[in-house]
Each structure stands twice: as structure tokens, then as C-alpha cells.
Amino acid sequence: MGAPTGDAMRFDTAAIHAGQDPEALYGSVNVPIYQTSTYAQDAVGEPKVWDYGRGGNPTRRALEEALAALEGGEHAFAYASGLGAETSLLLTLRPGDHVVLGDDVYGGTYRLLTKVLEPWGLACTTADLADPAALGAALRGETRFVWVETPSNPLLKIVDIAAVAEAAHAAGAKVVVDNTFATPALQRPLVLGADAVVHSVTKYLGGHSDLLGGAIVTSDAALAEALGFLVYAIGAVPGPMDCFLALRGVKTLGVRMRQHCANAGSVAAFLADHPKVNQVYHPGLASHPGHDVAARQMEGFGGMVSFTVGSAEEAIRVAEATRVFLLAESLGGVESLIEVPHPMTHASVAGSPLEVPPELIRLSVGLEDPQDLIDDLARALG
Numbered sequence: 003m004g005a006p007t008g009d010a011m012r013f014d015t016a017a018i019h020a021g022q023d024p025e026a027l028y029g030s031v032n033v034p035i036y037q038t039s040t041y042a043q044d045a046v047g048e049p050k051v052w053d054y055g056r057g058g059n060p061t062r063r064a065l066e067e068a069l070a071a072l073e074g075g076e077h078a079f080a081y082a083s084g085l086g087a088e089t090s091l092l093l094t095l096r097p098g099d100h101v102v103l104g105d106d107v108y109g110g111t112y113r114l115l116t117k118v119l120e121p122w123g124l125a126c127t128t129a130d131l132a133d134p135a136a137l138g139a140a141l142r143g144e145t146r147f148v149w150v151e152t153p154s155n156p157l158l159k160i161v162d163i164a165a166v167a168e169a170a171h172a173a174g175a176k177v178v179v180d181n182t183f184a185t186p187a188l189q190r191p192l193v194l195g196a197d198a199v200v201h202s203v204t205k206y207l208g209g210h211s212d213l214l215g216g217a218i219v220t221s222d223a224a225l226a227e228a229l230g231f232l233v234y235a236i237g238a239v240p241g242p243m244d245c246f247l248a249l250r251g252v253k254t255l256g257v258r259m260r261q262h263c264a265n266a267g268s269v270a271a272f273l274a275d276h277p278k279v280n281q282v283y284h285p286g287l288a289s290h291p292g293h294d295v296a297a298r299q300m301e302g303f304g305g306m307v308s309f310t311v312g313s314a315e316e317a318i319r320v321a322e323a324t325r326v327f328l329l330a331e332s333l334g335g336v337e338s339l340i341e342v343p344h345p346m347t348h349a350s351v352a353g354s355p356l357e358v359p360p361e362l363i364r365l366s367v368g369l370e371d372p373q374d375l376i377d378d379l380a381r382a383l384g
């Protein structure tokens with residue numbers, strides 16, 4: 003699948019081998035878990051590679067090399083969580099700088115900007131980035147980042163990354179894409195003109211709901227230098243065990259995403275025909291306003307499906323009635339999850355421009371047999 007990545011390995015090959023050569027001493031085919039906080043030095047001031055684990059770790063470095071290869075970027079940095087990655091990226095900015103934020107980004111991104119970084123001195127404007135006029139109106143002389151999330155969480159809005167990059171670059175701003183929902187298996191923002199990609203590794207990259215992690219990938223040398231300094235200065239770094247689990251997850255990313263896409267497509271088609279369902283949000287449906295852009299910039303439509311039912315109470319009733327779909331926050335694991343964003347994942351954006359309809363249900367469609375998933379939803383919808 004996909005075009006060759008930077009070192010000429012195709013995607014599914016790079017996922018298994020990039021940064022993951024057999025270990026030198028015993029030939030272990032898996033990168034060992036280097037569970038250490040510090041490194042013995044041969045002489046004062048002469049560390050072999052790293053002196054202290056906040057600065058670097060071989061298991062972490064392997065994950066970073068794998069993610070750089072998969073996104074087609076030159077530099078990658080791993081973090082303790084997606085929000086740890088986002089905080090580090092935004093702290094490369096200075097008080098007085100301005101960020102344009104898509105109006106349907108992850109609620110935690112909005113909370114970080116408005117509740118933590120605005121008081122610290124950053125300015126932030128939300129805009130519908132699918133609308134060039136709205137983007138144009140939001141850009142200012144001090145705009146440093148245009149922050150895109152596509153497909154977005156939870157309304158699965160699609161933004162044309164290349165078009166936003168052209169407009170942002172003309173205004174002197176850089177483009178950050180939160181690629182958590184698509185993953186590099188389906189969408190490579192750096193190739194489309196973005197300057198940095200940010201991930202919640204917790205989701206599809208890890209893929210098994212057993213770790214927290216974040217990452218940034220970029221080919222911008224100045225940004226990479228600033229990020230490298232902040233890794234050590236801030237310390238939002240992941241532990242070696244979580245990096246090992248993320249690497250194991252990444253090995254099957256291509257095959258998992260293909261099946262997530264197929265299962266989500268089946269579930270979306272079922273919901274679109276169901277009399278108790280009002281609207282289905284999935285970029286693979288021809289009725290989705292971003293379908294054409296998604297078909298152009300993605301290699302599949304992803305594993306997320308959202309839909310509305312008759313009322314907020316009905317949304318809660320359905321989410322509590324499924325048996326295969328587990329009622330839980332988060333997404334991107336092998337198991338299917340169901341949630342009601344308004345009172346759950348998106349409670350922090352109630353009353354903001356990012357508020358979502360209370361009758362909305364979000365599904366993370368997993369890798370179970372799709373007929374079992376459809377039967378489960380049919381039973382729950384009644």
C-alpha cells in the first residue's frame with residue numbers, strides 16, 4: 003500500500019522494519035525495552051550516546067525512527083501522551099503569537115489552548131478550515147500555526163490539507179495536522195504540504211488500548227531543533243515500555259487500518275439506512291460534504307463513524323445498550339467502542355464554538371466481525 007517512504011521501503015515494510023534493525027548483541031528481532039533512567043559514562047562528560055533518560059532512550063528512538071519513516075518526515079519526537087506532544091509543539095511559540103484552530107478539533111486541544119496557553123499569552127481563533135474565506139479572515143500577522151484536524155473528532159469533518167497549506171504559507175504561518183484519526187497508513191500530511199504532524203499514539207498507532215503516547219513528526223529543521231531542546235527541557239517523555247508497545251502496534255498499522263476502514267464502511271452503510279438514525283457522519287459516504295476531498299487526500303476513510311438519533315436521552319440509551327461495542331472513551335483499538343461525546347469526551351467544550359449535538363453518538367469501529375457489530379447496533383437501536 004502507498005508510495006515508498008523516505009528510505010524507499012513501502013509503507014507496510016517500513017512499519018515492521020524502519021528503525022527496528024535486529025539488536026546488535028543477541029540479534030533480538032524486536033527492539034529491547036531499555037528500562038533504564040541513566041547511562042554509564044566512560045569518562046566525565048563523555049556519554050556513549052545519552053547521559054540521562056529524559057534526553058533519550060534506544061526504545062524511544064526506535065519508535066521515533068519508525069514514525070518518521072511512516073509519515074515521510076525527517077525528525078520525530080515521542081511523548082508521554084498526545085496532549086504532551088501538543089503542549090511541547092505549542093511551547094515553541096512565544097507570548098503574543100496567534101494560532102488558528104479548526105472549529106472541530108479534539109476538545110483537549112481546545113482546552114489546552116484556551117485554558118492553559120491563552121492565559122500564558124498565546125492568542126487563538128477557531129475557524130471552519132474547510133471554508134477558505136473563514137481561514138482567510140482568521141489569519142493575522144502574528145499567526146504562527148494553523149492547526150488542522152482531519153478527519154476531525156467527533157464530526158469527521160474533512161479539511162483540504164494542501165489548500166490550507168497554500169493559504170497559511172502565503173500568510174507566513176505553518177500548518178500542523180493532527181493525524182490521529184487517519185494515521186499515516188491513510189494520509190500523509192507532510193507530503194501534502196503540512197509542516198508538522200501531531201499524533202495521539204494512544205489511539206490507532208498503539209492500536210490495542212494498552213498505552214498512552216504522543217508524537218510529532220516534521221521535516222522543518224528549525225522546528226525540530228526547538229522541539230529537541232524542549233524534549234529535554236520540559237520532560238513530557240514516554241517510558242520505554244510504552245514505546246515498545248507502540249512499536250509493536252505500529253507493525254500491524256497497515257493491515258489494521260484496512261480492516262478498520264472496511265468495517266466502518268459496513269457499519270456506516272447500515273446506519274445510513276436505519277429508520278431511527280437521523281444523520282450519519284462518515285467521510286466514506288457519498289453524502290458527506292468532505293467525501294471528494296477525503297477520496298483525494300486519503301487512501302481509505304478510517305474507522306470512525308458518528309451518528310445522531312432522536313434525542314439526547316435516546317443517545318444515552320443506545321450507548322448503554324450495546325454489548326459488543328463497549329461504552330468507553332478513547333478510540334483506535336482493536337475493540338469497538340461507543341460513546342456519547344456531549345457528556346463524555348466533549349464535556350469540556352460545552353458552551354464553546356466546538357459544542358457538539360447532545361444526540362450524537364460516536365463509534366470507534368474495531369476489528370470484530372462486521373456482522374456482529376451490525377447485529378449489536380440493530381439490537382441496541384431497537
Ligand SMILES: *Cc1c(COP(=O)(O)O)cnc(C)c1O
Pocket residue numbers: 083084085086108110111151155180182183201202203204205214215216
Ligand atoms: C485522544 C486525542 C488527542 C489527545 O491524545 P492523548 O494521548 O489522550 O493525550 C489529541 N487529538 C486527537 C484527535 C485525539 O483523539
